[in-house]
Amino acid sequence: MRQFCDDASELHDLNISLFATPAEGLSGKFTKQDQETFGMIQGVTDREYYTNSFHIPVYYPMAAYRKIRSEAPFHELCNAGAISYVELDGNARQNTAAFRGIVQFVLLQNIGYFSVNHPIDRCPACRYEGMIGSVCPGCGALEADGHFQRLRRVTGYLTGNYTERFNSAKQAEVEDRVKHL
């Protein structure tokens, strides 16, 4: 495809490119339209969103290395850009060896752009930073009492307190996302 784009660009003297679109809004909009047209099809239209681009579905359990290897061939097709990412289950700074291993593996693949997503929660009361459930491990503050800050990278942007900012389709996707261990 990349060669096709380059050849077509040359032939027509135009810039022709293929881009792995993030389509944050469309991932929900198209699903809704397809549900109206085709109904509920299990495994296809039965969620609020489509996983965007050529990414492995966000809810599909898969090891980080396998996900990277599975998506790598598609980068070759997208001469206008593409991204792959993995979701870690904790703060990457607490396991830099694993982080480095992932990055070094990516460098051996034909991947143009890559990110490692890892959750960062902060407790404003005691400044604890890491994964916080309903209780702060640092000071015992409760989610209900305080305002834990939850930073996530989901749509290409770092988003604090994401549940307040995303549309319902994107919120559903966030809830479904699995970690790649």
Ligand SMILES: [Zn+2]
């Ligand atoms: Zn705390």
